[in-house]
Amino acid sequence: MSQLIRTYKKYDVNEVKAHLMIYGDLAAQCANCSELNVKLDMHQCPHCKTEYKYIAFRNVLTNMPKLHKIVEQRPSLQIIDHDDYKRHIGASKAQELFGDK
Numbered sequence: 568m569s570q571l572i573r574t575y576k577k578y579d580v581n582e583v584k585a586h587l588m589i590y591g592d593l594a595a596q597c598a599n600c601s602e603l604n605v606k607l608d609m610h611q612c613p614h615c616k617t618e619y620k621y622i623a624f625r626n627v628l629t630n631m632p633k634l635h636k637i638v639e640q641r642p643s644l645q646i647i648d649h650d651d652y653k654r655h656i657g658a659s660k661a662q663e664l665f666g667d668k
């Protein structure tokens with residue numbers, strides 16, 4: 568019986584941001600351009616046309632049925648942890664701010 572088990576992998580945070588859909592409680596958002604009119608089944612952003620390779624759920628527990636659906640229907644989409652993403656994107660913004668690259 569297969570179950571979801573989280574894994575850890577190294578990603579370039581800026582590359583992830585450029586191709587990430589962030590799913591909130593009711594709607595999705597494009598991480599690249601902040602477009603809000605994004606649907607879960609879209610393969611690219613209706614605004615900036617970026618191709619979605621990653622998805623992060625703000626609330627994994629309430630969206631577990633959707634997460635299972637994505638795994639089944641869109642195996643090419645990498646599901647990444649929203650807290651991890653937020654933490655690293657915050658750190659990379661701070662680095663830019665202080666010129667410490």
Ligand SMILES: [Zn+2]
Nearest residue numbers: 597600612615
């Ligand atoms: Zn976009």
